[in-house]
Amino acid sequence: MGKNSWDRKINGRKTMKIFFDIEEIEPIEAGTSVALGSFDGLHIGHIEVLNRMKRVAEEKDLKSFVYTFSNHPRELLSPDNVPPKIMDVEEKVQIFTRLDFDYLALVKFDMAQLSIEPEVFIETILVKLLNMKHLTVGYDFHFGLKGRGDVEMLKAFSEQYGYTYEIVKPIMKNDIRVSSTLIRELLIEGKIEEANYYLGRRHFVKGVVVRSKGLGRTINFATANLRIKENISTIKSGVYITETILRGQKYRSVTNVGTNPTFNQKGIHLETHIVGIDRDLYDEVIEVHFIKRLRDEMKFNSVDALVEAMQNDYRSMMAYFDAE
Numbered sequence: 001m002g003k004n005s006w007d008r009k010i011n012g013r014k015t016m017k018i019f020f021d022i023e024e025i026e027p028i029e030a031g032t033s034v035a036l037g038s039f040d041g042l043h044i045g046h047i048e049v050l051n052r053m054k055r056v057a058e059e060k061d062l063k064s065f066v067y068t069f070s071n072h073p074r075e076l077l078s079p080d081n082v083p084p085k086i087m088d089v090e091e092k093v094q095i096f097t098r099l100d101f102d103y104l105a106l107v108k109f110d111m112a113q114l115s116i117e118p119e120v121f122i123e124t125i126l127v128k129l130l131n132m133k134h135l136t137v138g139y140d141f142h143f144g145l146k147g148r149g150d151v152e153m154l155k156a157f158s159e160q161y162g163y164t165y166e167i168v169k170p171i172m173k174n175d176i177r178v179s180s181t182l183i184r185e186l187l188i189e190g191k192i193e194e195a196n197y198y199l200g201r202r203h204f205v206k207g208v209v210v211r212s213k214g215l216g217r218t219i220n221f222a223t224a225n226l227r228i229k230e231n232i233s234t235i236k237s238g239v240y241i242t243e244t245i246l247r248g249q250k251y252r253s254v255t256n257v258g259t260n261p262t263f264n265q266k267g268i269h270l271e272t273h274i275v276g277i278d279r280d281l282y283d284e285v286i287e288v289h290f291i292k293r294l295r296d297e298m299k300f301n302s303v304d305a306l307v308e309a310m311q312n313d314y315r316s317m318m319a320y321f322d323a324e
């Protein structure tokens with residue numbers, strides 16, 4: 001196994017092999033059914049592409065292969081206009097692992113990827129390296145130098161290189177085209193229920209619990225603080241009803257995303273109070289799943305007023321779950 005690749009194991013069963021670098025990809029004798037895309041957010045449109053790719057892999061006895069990126073191509077293309085990420089590599093890996101493919105390549109989108117001629121990408125990466133026999137992509141996928149590669153080019157080369165293809169049409173819901181941009185906007189506006197609807201699942205943030213100032217315990221409201229992650233700022237500040245997964249168990253929780261203005265703090269962070277937990281969680285990994293937004297984060301005049309508001313949030317959260 002290469003230095004950067006992982007073998008994911010679930011219940012001892014070997015499942016998905018992950019490559020973090022093109023150099024790590026090994027020859028795949030059996031041939032592959034490939035899904036190609038950025039897949040930020042992994043919404044219902046992406047899931048459709050991935051499911052169709054997997055179905056063909058099963059039908060044609062090919063290996064299922066997801067080729068995606070660990071960063072957004074726009075970080076190189078237009079650094080001043082990089083969309084906030086819906087999810088980072090940690091969350092992507094989490095969902096891909098659940099979907100269970102044979103191979104996942106999380107390629108860093110660098111100068112080499114940016115400057116590759118699309119025809120060369122098809123020949124050297126898809127055909128030669130991945131031994132691609134079938135390709136599934138979304139209707140608007142672009143690749144290679146200046147984004148010149150598109151579905152028409154992929155179709156045009158299929159006969160010469162001996163692969164079949166399927167182009168997946170946009171998924172529509174309520175006359176709205178589901179896209180990463182749509183979901184990003186909904187999260188930024190705090191419309192979590194709508195975002196979840198188009199994601200086909202609950203938006204979540206996964207991370208390590210870090211030590212903070214220890215104020216939570218002094219107000220009898222311990223909160224697990226996540227290590228700062230870039231994609232936290234994609235969610236509008238405020239208080240949310242959430243469900244937290246810790247060591248595979250689900251817990252009710254109430255979460256604040258914001259800067260804690262009452263304590264004049266800086267920088268956006270995410271902290272959650274988990275029901276039924278009364279122990280140290282430092283260094284543990286938790287997943288916070290967003291369900292409903294309760295209110296804006298506010299600057300209170302006193303700690304007492306803040307505590308009262310937090311107790312109110314707690315009661316709203318408990319009432320929500322009791323009614324479920």
Ligand SMILES: Cc1cc2nc3c(=O)[nH]c(=O)nc-3n(C[C@H](O)[C@H](O)[C@H](O)COP(=O)(O)O)c2cc1C
Pocket residue numbers: 212213214215216217222223225239254255256259260261262263271272273296297298299300306309310313314
């Ligand atoms: C449910 C909930 C609601 C919160 N609402 C606010 C708020 O409106 N304004 C604010 O300044 N901080 C808010 N906070 C953050 C608290 O100020 C924070 O939990 C406290 O400062 C303890 O921080 P520490 O864990 O970093 O010690 C909220 C936290 C929770 C869990």
Ligand SMILES: Nc1ncnc2c1ncn2[C@@H]1O[C@H](COP(=O)(O)OP(=O)(O)O)[C@@H](O)[C@H]1O
Pocket residue numbers: 209210211212213214215216217218221222223224225272273274275276277278279280281282
């Ligand atoms: N119910 C709970 N929800 C969240 N964290 C809890 C809970 N009970 C205990 N903890 C632990 O207490 C810590 C939070 O206490 P707090 O005083 O807010 O400290 P800090 O400022 O370091 O976050 C969490 O990181 C976790 O280790």
